Amino acid sequence: MNQFIAGLPKVELHLHIEGTLEPELMFELAARNQIAIPFNSTEEVRAAYQFHNLQSFLDIYYQGANVLIHEQDFYDLTWAYLLRCKADNVVHTEIFFDPQTHTDRGVAFDTVVNGIHRALEQGRETLGISSLLIMCFLRHLDQASAFATLEQAMPHQDKIVGVGLDSSELGNPPEKFKDVFQRALQAGFLTVAHAGEEGPSDNITQTLDLLGATRIDHGVRCSDDPELMKRLILEQVPLTVCPLSNLKLNVFEEMESHNIVELLRNKVCVTINSDDPAYFGGYMTDNFHAVVQAHPMSREEIARFTFNAIQASFLSEVEKQRLTQLTVNYLACFEAS
Template sequence: MTATEPGAAATASVTAGLAFCELHVHIEGTLEPATIIALARSKGIELPYADEAAFARAYRFDDLQSFLGLYYDNMQVLQNEDDFFELGAAYLRRAHAGGVMHAEMFVDPQAHSKRGVFERVVLAGLHRAIAIVGEETGMTASIIVCVVRDEPVGDAMRMLDNVLESGFTVVGIGLDSAEVGYPPSLFSGVFERARAAGLHTVAHAGEEGPAEYVREALDLLGAERIDHGNRALDDRALVARLARDQVPLTMCPLSNVRLKGIPDIRSFPLRPALDAGLLVTINSDDPAYFGGYLDDNLRAVIATFELTRPEVEALAANSVTASFTGPGAH
């Protein structure tokens, strides 16, 4: 929906005056085609896609794995601190324009260190973006380093050690990438080390994997938030636990549609999750790939489910409650 389409004005009125925290956004997933093309040209990198239209045609995914191949290939243009600064600053400015007051950004250091771009370089660029855009806008942000779960466990531990030794602050550790066949239990030692270092813990679980992966993330990783978590709704006992403990779910509607986790936006399980008393937040995941930033995702669910102003206010409040370093820090 654009600003000129029917219903856009009404949707804007529902979100007016509200400030959201974005808790599930992969900074590499904010790498827009125009930026990829510009960075590739500046570095002499030959791309398989000639222009933005060709990228758009490639962004038709069948599942999570079909997306991940392109996602990691595109990262080759990120090679130095300035690249990560520009990436982070562009996202933060766009997010702020869409009503985000605080963002907790995921980053995949392993995807970069294997190319010789080490943790301290990535973190230096993102920290500079947070500082400069924060001065411009008053927006705050922090970083969650994610374990790439389809890489060896030893690599994850080395990444964590390098991050902790880098001198740059991160607020937490997460778990992402290809889910099926890579249960949370594989990384219990890494997360134990992270918790001992004072990091918050989150994990992708129940996006494509079963509800049992959500339970493992809670019990074995000590996850304080579940990223996605859709499949948790298949398990009544797990739903009751999530509701009782008010474990936040960082859900991503447009992402679920584009990756065919659900057939269409009407199938997004927002109503069942809210009706069950779950602490749901709305997020963009990888907005450059999935068709929208946080405000776009909000417009989609508001229009589809005819959310009332109090319901949208509750989603905004949930995002603050679930945050680690924003106004609702806990």
């Protein structure tokens, strides 16, 4: 099964580019930009990656982002992630970025988006990896800050396809950002949002009804609400689940108790993603392995995560058909061999 997973075409829909900042690159950028960081070695950084909840992770996540200053830094960060994608056979990725994390430090919006976009374009040309970019609002900040960020994004609609909502879910319900999401929809952006990770299942319902989200990031608390489960199945609302992240942040105590496979078997459009892989100990292939080791699955079931992700993506129908056929062919060839 390891060989099958390694070669399986994969589509990632829930990836925070700032969360791919490996300790080695953190030190390299800190030295290049003369930024002081509170660590003496990469081993010390990794030792600090022991989190008891989402906020304990975010504290160190924002601290690490301080080394990102120049357009080249964002390019290098994104390029390093794309090389990981190539190794894991990720054929398409839809990347989140958090502009407020950087603009609040005095880094220009254009610096951030141009660095990321330049790497994504090169990844398309030289690695054959297609990609789309989604801008997230930080939900622990106020809606006025989100509106300001949305305005900064307007000249970059050729680079940014959608907006999302991330950061601390507790105490920051979806309704807090209803107006800015309505404005984003009017401007032509697609919408996604984190919900039902550490927050209640009602956050998922509100995200669908108030924010007009077409995808739910995480969403694992949906199992607490039978009526919501029926809705997700009937409407085929995609959930971009991040198994290793959920384990690292104690959303589930062990992978054996994770509900991702149960959701899949109940016909929820659930997908596998890596979230913040530098911090949570695994990229796409690692997440697939972790799920399958804890929940024995058939090859057809494993491939369904990819089929779901293709359908849940913001790709054109032509591209969806191409990637679906690619996966069908892979599954057939593997079965034949």
